Amino acid sequence: MKPIAFHQLCHILIEGEHVRSTIHMSITEQALIFLHIIGHNVRFRVIGIRFHRSTETIHKYFKVILRGVLKLYRALIRLPSKDTPPEIRDSRSLYPYFKDCVGAIDGTHVRASVPPEIQGGFCGRKDGTTQNVLAPISFDLKFTYVLAGWEGSAHDSRALNDAFDRPGGFLIPESKYYLGDAGYDVVMSKGKEKVGTKHFRWLLPMHTTMLTLLAEEVAKGNKPSNTFKAGSFAIVAKEISA
Template identity: 70%
Template structure:
């Protein structure tokens, strides 16, 4: 009987050991299968950055929305002004690359973190650092125009001497906004989406001279302009000069608007030349003012974040708009003829399909009499010269 019990115990122990060996072998095999492949993150990150910064010009523009020369010059300016510092964890080049990826393509921090082998926390931290640096450059890159007559006007018989005191154009554009539900009604303008109304002044070489972001999409353009003109450090117009505005602003000190109820948009004159002095004035006014639409078109094409629903706080949304305008001016000063500039053909007519803009009686009364007379003087002189040339 003892021999039977011993045999049974021996058999049981052998079975347990066999099962244990099988389980151990299975666990070991699983460990081998579950082990992730080794990735040299620093090496892969360097290869990716070099492919952008030292590859073809067009690939660089496609990836970071600017050429090599614009990128390295931007890094230099940020470093020399002590706005961005290289850390033991990240170079200045990588910080700026990350920022440009995000605003250029509207990608999430998680996506960029995966591409650069960085944590979301790191991406967010350095995004804010570069954003702050770009905002500091606002006063250096977005400047008031000087008192000289722009080349576009001076070199054209159509515009000179009639618009010799004009320094640029102003207008508002709507940028997608994400705001709390309780205030979304104020941010719904002409479109169903929530937007912020951004006012900008621009010169005829497509550089921004002033940008005001943050107004609700439902706010009227003239209300936004009033705020810009009255706030401390706001929109300044050189003495004796003026900007071209659309009919919504009306004639006021420093703003010259077209005649209302008269043909204005360029497509209306394609087959029918101007028949009177007001139509001629509106045609040339419109030809010059397309610069502001072109500027907005270039800005939104270059920085896709401006044309998509944002995923950060509203304060950051306003700051991003300003930073994009700052970087745009930087590019215009360093490399103004890149492919994005060439491709950004703005359809001005899409902004207002109706050919005429009418105003209420109150708006007529509020127009500045002095600037209405100034517009009439320009209009008469332009029409007289136009008729004389036709008769020659």
């Protein structure tokens, strides 16, 4: 983390009255200890030796900063708007085909330190024990929801269903959808009902058809620059979907 980002984080925590300095430790040292632990997976005892603090003190202020960071949820997590994202609206190649898409969704594996008796569930396709973190984002690269805690062996769709079922959980604006890989259904929202569609499989004949049609569009002069005209993509989409 660059110094300017570090000091900005400290300023945000202080300004929001989420964390405060004490006579025993400044906010700068508290944040530095917290970031060092989560960034390098260092044990409290090791950090205590480095900062000349007891393990109990390190544990105490780690929890203080952790609570403060969690309180930033409403400032950092932006709920998706019902309006068409400008990244879609202003793109001739994407609009109107993705006008109802509000973002993309995927899972990421984050290392987790768990008790030996439950490590089996956290051993997935990644090395070591991990947790599967669900992270939908908008097209301006802002998180719209985050769900952590699922075992590394859990399928992405299980984490998604859990996010839907939680009180105050993951919500999708009415008639909108997120793009996801094969680990998810393409999920749309219709009022309170969530409907999953079938997976779309790209086949070799579709690829051949697309290249043939785009070659014809080039011959017609419908590729004036580095991209095709919007009508060309519409022709391809209609032919493949037929």
